[in-house]
Amino acid sequence: MRYAREFARWAVWLLVPSVVLSAVVTAQTIVGPTDLASRSLQSVVDEVPAGGILILEAGVYIANVVIDAPIAILGGPDVVLRPEDQSRPAISVRDTEDVLIQDLRIDRAGLGFEISGASCSIVGCSIATSEIGASFVSMGARVLIIRDCALRGKGVGIQTVGIGTALVSTCHIEMTGPGILVGGMTALSAVGCMITRCSDGIVATFGSDVFLRANILQANLRSGFRLSELPAVVAPIADGIVCAIDNRSVDNIHWGVVYTTGDGGTCGVPDRKIVGAGNTITGNGYGPVCPADLIPEGFLQVDESE
Numbered sequence: 567m568r569y570a571r572e573f574a575r576w577a578v579w580l581l582v583p584s585v586v587l588s589a590v591v592t593a594q595t596i597v598g599p600t601d602l603a604s605r606s607l608q609s610v611v612d613e614v615p616a617g618g619i620l621i622l623e624a625g626v627y628i629a630n631v632v633i634d635a636p637i638a639i640l641g642g643p644d645v646v647l648r649p650e651d652q653s654r655p656a657i658s659v660r661d662t663e664d665v666l667i668q669d670l671r672i673d674r675a676g677l678g679f680e681i682s683g684a685s686c687s688i689v690g691c692s693i694a695t696s697e698i699g700a701s702f703v704s705m706g707a708r709v710l711i712i713r714d715c716a717l718r719g720k721g722v723g724i725q726t727v728g729i730g731t732a733l734v735s736t737c738h739i740e741m742t743g744p745g746i747l748v749g750g751m752t753a754l755s756a757v758g759c760m761i762t763r764c765s766d767g768i769v770a771t772f773g774s775d776v777f778l779r780a781n782i783l784q785a786n787l788r789s790g791f792r793l794s795e796l797p798a799v800v801a802p803i804a805d806g807i808v809c810a811i812d813n814r815s816v817d818n819i820h821w822g823v824v825y826t827t828g829d830g831g832t833c834g835v836p837d838r839k840i841v842g843a844g845n846t847i848t849g850n851g852y853g854p855v856c857p858a859d860l861i862p863e864g865f866l867q868v869d870e871s872e
Contacts, residue, residue, distance in 0.1 A: 704730030790815030
């Protein structure tokens with residue numbers, strides 16, 4: 567997979583963010599809604615030093631926040647952030663690294679998180695949006711980690727564009743658009759997620775490196791996992807690998823797994839296959855896989871194919 571060194575580095579954040587925080591525990595700022603009567607939340611964020619932690623006390627914060635330095639923002643079960651301007655992201659992370667956002671509830675937002683040219687971990691957040699839960703745009707070796715989050719609402723759950731690495735773990739995604747939309751040549755790993763009642767569970771191109779492990783793609787309005795063709799301008803330089811292990815794509819209205827050249831349910835003819843093993847594909851309205859030769863022998867769990 568592309569960016570293996572960056573992937574390994576950020577896997578530490580995915581598994582043990584508390585260890586990272588312990589190194590900077592002395593640089594803490596604590597603020598509550600009543601402290602913001604005469605100043606903005608953005609001004610507080612701007613004053614947190616690099617490597618510092620901003621702790622938000624329980625309450626509702628009406629603000630749009632921009633983060634452009636390596637800091638951590640920690641909330642709790644009763645910390646709510648509502649964008650003051652719904653035409654802008656609730657939280658933007660731009661051109662920086664080592665940002666951690668944990669235990670926030672984002673609601674009444676158009677775009678929840680916008681991660682642009684930055685590396686960021688989003689952990690334990692609840693995100694309710696009308697457009698996109700989290701958007702990741704990278705033209706280099708940047709990493710987005712989303713772990714233990716719930717994304718619900720309209721539009722796309724998680725969208726990636728460009729070149730970068732996205733790690734999505736143990737999230738519950740329920741949107742009106744795709745649960746996860748992988749664009750460009752992003753490397754995506756999705757592990758242990760529940761993606762249900764979306765238009766499609768996961769949509770990706772063969773130009774992306776995609777690793778899926780132990781996800782449940784269930785009751786989506788079209789297909790569980792949909793691969794699409796590459797734009798002609800990208801095809802000559804893109805060579806992605808799709809690997810799926812121990813996933814369940816069940817009870818989707820169209821296909822369990824499909825390759826399509828359009829936005830509907832018509833099958834295309836891909837020039838490569840998905841690899842993997844131990845996957846369960848049952849109960850899908852149009853059938854398990856389209857075209858039938860998209861997956862190799864051994865891809866499905868024994869005796870559980872349709």
